[in-house]
Amino acid sequence: MNYTLHQLQIFLKIAEKESITKASEELHLTQPAVSIQLKNFQDQFPIPLTEVIGRKLYITDFGKEIAIAAQKIVDEVNQITYKTNAYQGQLSGVLKISVVSTGKYIIPYFLSDFMKQHEGVDLILDVTNKERVVHSLEDNTVDFSLVSVLPKHLQVEKTKLMENQLFLVGNTSESFPKKKYKTAMLTELPLIYREKGSGTRHTMEKYIEQNDIPVRKKMELTSNEAVKQAVIAGLGYSIMPLIGIRNDLEAGRLQIIPVQGFPIKSIWNLIWLKNKKFSPVAQAFLKYVKENKDHIIKNKFNILND
Template sequence: MNYTLHQLRVFYEVVQYRSITRAAEALHLSQPAVSIQLRNFQQQFDAPLTELVNRRLYITDLGREVAELARQILDSADLLEHRASTKGEELTGRLTISVVSTGKYVMPYFLRPFLAQHPRVRLSLDVTNRQRVVESLRANEVDFSLVSILPERLSLHSLTLLPNILFLVGHPEVDCGPNADLSTVLEQRPLIFREVGSGTRQVTEQYLYQRGLPLSPQLELVSNEAVKQAVMAGLGVSIMPLIGIRNELELGQLSILPVPGLPVRTEWQITWLQDKTLTPTAAAFLEYLRLRGEEIVAQSFAYLAAYPPE
């Protein structure tokens, strides 16, 4: 075989994103350049590593095995590069993080100063649904994952970054009165759910179950943004994390509906496998979060303490 580290990195990113286009964006390459490298790499195997079905890219069993080996080789290469750096204090290597969709409002604030301090660190940030985040964590495809509810049946370490506060919100014209409960509100407006498996969906269902309310959604949407737009359009109400609706609340496009038992609180946590050996880059990022996490929360998320507004 005659593969290169560059080809391994290209193939690994394609597997991570399940998309040549998104891999190209992450690698800062053109789509044709990624396609050429992927084709040259696949030609060295007797069986296909990927399959294109109805314009969707699928990874074969062999492809997944090769991707795991590629990850190990790339981690070793990053470690070697770090050790051989001409400046002992200069951090190099790759940092891979998977983030649940609403976490896109959280993770960049913790990454920006770290990457500014270590410009040679290469970041791979996958913002996706919770199922994919858990899969990437279980398969040891990432250094860390950001979640608001820890996955079950996985042996994990975790570090809490900040609270995740969820309110019932609706269109500003919705007025449920000061003492209404959710059942009263739902007599006039349907409750909009996130998709099955999302952390927000789990919180919503637990809240309903504790109050003996029906768990069957009339409306179910697959992203926080979609739910937000639906609520703003007056299609219904929803239990939503404050982290993703702050601007709309301040602009008067959404309003918090006061009902008993809300807000609900969970925690945004960075998590990683218990038996995982962290690369120097990942270990440095974790230490940075432990040292500066509270400072970043105070600077960028102080508004969390101001809700509900008096």
């Protein structure tokens, strides 16, 4: 066998995405280039690594075993790089963070300068819903998680990043001239929800339950961006974090509807398992966040305080 590290990395990405198209996008390669490397890799094995049913690519059981072995090889190669950098006095290693979907508007600003200062650090950032974020933390597969709703069943430590404000929003086709509406108006509006497991949905349902509001659930969508586009299109209204809609408010695509009790406020927290043993990279990142968060918030998020 004469497979290359490059082929292992490409196969791992295909196995992760179960798609040559998605793998090529993430690897910044053309689809033909990825397909050729997969074929060259496959030619070295007598058993299929993948199979196509309909138009869907699946990883075979044998392929999954090879992917596990390939990941171990890639990890060991990365360790060589990290150890070399460490001997040269550079901070080196992997920083793993899981982030709830609306946190994608926040976490890059807390990572940008840190990553520029430490070129030997690799970042694995998983953006998903709250349920999966908590699972990754519980399984100890990440260093940190960014959430606005703290998990109750885990012992975690945290550092506060910034305030999270949620508003009732709609598109701009209708006028809401009153300075403040009663919460009862929510019973008249078709509401668009995030999927179960979302932190935004949890906050939204908690507010509705506390105020005993009978609401009309119009639809359920699996991302904040999908909810936002549905609201812009006039399919309904939703309760959304300000951090994810500020550009649409400025552009006049969305409007905040003034309702008693809004904004709903929570806190974005960077959390980690209690008694977790940090790698040097994780320790350095936490120190960086604590020392620089006030400066980052002031310079990058001052519009939220206007």
